Every structure is written in C-alpha cells, then in structure tokens.
Amino acid sequence: MTEHAVILDRAGQPGAVEDETGGRVRVRLPSGAVADLPESLVRRDGASLTADVVFADLDTDGPAVLVEAEEHVDVRTRTRETGRVRARVVTETRDEPIHASGWRETVDVERVPVGRVVTAPEGVRDEDGVVVIPVYEEVLVVERRLVLREEVRLTTRREPVPGPASVPLRRQHVEVDRLPPVDADGDAV
Structure with a gap:
C-alpha cells in the first residue's frame, strides 16, 4: 500500500493512510488528528479503502487509538457417569414333548x-x-x-x-439391572 492513500469512513469523509504495520492502519483524519485503526475495521474493495467507523467520532485532541476486542467461545465436553446397567444372558431349558x-x-x-x-x-x-x-x-x-x-x-x-418323547429346548432372555453411578473411589453416588 502506498503511503497517503485515501480511505473513506462510513459517512464518506476522506482520510489519509499514513502507515500499515502490525495489523493496524494509521489514518490522518480530516481534522489533522491521527487514529490507529485495527485492520479488521478496514475493508478493501479493489484499490479503494473504507473504514467501518465515522472519523468525526474519533476526532480528539490527541492521537486516537481504537482497541479491537473479540470474544471466543471454548466449548468442551466432559464425561460424567449418570448410572450403570448390568446385563446378563439367562438360559432356560424346558422339555418339549414330540410325537x-x-x-x-x-x-x-x-x-x-x-x-x-x-x-x-x-x-x-x-x-x-x-x-x-x-x-x-x-x-x-x-x-x-x-x-x-x-x-x-x-x-x-x-x-x-409310536410313543411320546421329549426333546430339551433352550431359550435365552436378557435381564438388565439399573445401578447407581459410581464415583472415583468406587462409592455409589
């Protein structure tokens, strides 16, 4: 970027870009004051630059510095035991009569x-x-x-x-018991 490029604010007022370093754009405001804008507030559209601020709001006696703040969300999950189940397969045998x-x-x-x-x-x-x-x-x-x-x-x-006889047949079913959760010491919660 050449020094002293023109940058327009949201109201269409021009300012002069004096420097672009360290993620900041130094702008000379129409009043002669200097403002350091974060690059996130500057949009580039081809060769033209637009600031997402109004320069008149930044006009102060001394240099104006805009501090950029950004929030981040850190979402994490943790495993927490809410209960246990115990399942066992039970086999039953019954004699089935056959002819x-x-x-x-x-x-x-x-x-x-x-x-x-x-x-x-x-x-x-x-x-x-x-x-x-x-x-x-x-x-x-x-x-x-x-x-x-x-x-x-x-x-x-x-x-x-002919004669009656019986054949043993097996059938299985699952029995499930709900148990309370257990903490790290092995105690029920």
Whole structure:
C-alpha cells in the first residue's frame, strides 16, 4: 500500500493512510488528528479503502487509538457417569414333548430241514426279504456226497413303535439391572 492513500469512513469523509504495520492502519483524519485503526475495521474493495467507523467520532485532541476486542467461545465436553446397567444372558431349558415314530426290528429264526444231496455248495441268498443261510454236512456213504441238511431262514420284520418323547429346548432372555453411578473411589453416588 502506498503511503497517503485515501480511505473513506462510513459517512464518506476522506482520510489519509499514513502507515500499515502490525495489523493496524494509521489514518490522518480530516481534522489533522491521527487514529490507529485495527485492520479488521478496514475493508478493501479493489484499490479503494473504507473504514467501518465515522472519523468525526474519533476526532480528539490527541492521537486516537481504537482497541479491537473479540470474544471466543471454548466449548468442551466432559464425561460424567449418570448410572450403570448390568446385563446378563439367562438360559432356560424346558422339555418339549414330540410325537415321533420309530422302528423296532426283530429277526425270526426258522430252521427248515432239507436233506437234499447237492453237487456244490450254494452261498447265502435273499428270497423276497428272507435271508437264507445254507448249512451243509458231509455224510460218509459208499461214496461221498454233499447233502444239504437244513437251511436257516432269517426274516426281518419292521414295525413302527409310536410313543411320546421329549426333546430339551433352550431359550435365552436378557435381564438388565439399573445401578447407581459410581464415583472415583468406587462409592455409589
């Protein structure tokens, strides 16, 4: 900024800028008095300067100094305990009756005498759900023959067995207790 630039007040009265240092603007008022204005009261619009004061209000016998004051707000938070809660999960078990069917298998053993001469042994076989196990015996005759002495027949029967039964089922719920706040010593407040 060149020295002695023109600055206008809110009323449109001119003043001369003598110096700009340290965040202040020194202005020679129309009466010849000097005023130090904070830069926050000076607006710059391109090359022109405007003071946000009326120079006539600053006209004094000696130098006029405007003190700028600004307030700041400092907002802080602090944590304060207002209460506590205790939560615990409780599991309950109850027996739930169910109706389910099952099977019981029994095996009937039937021995069937055969007494038939065979030429070769036969293996175990299944005849319509009946397991047939051949039992052989060698018999000494003038000649040796293989005689099927008997067959053991195993028949499996399956019959449903209805009956009540129970299955344990579990269900959980949360119990919450409110407690008073505690100070730094651990005492309830």
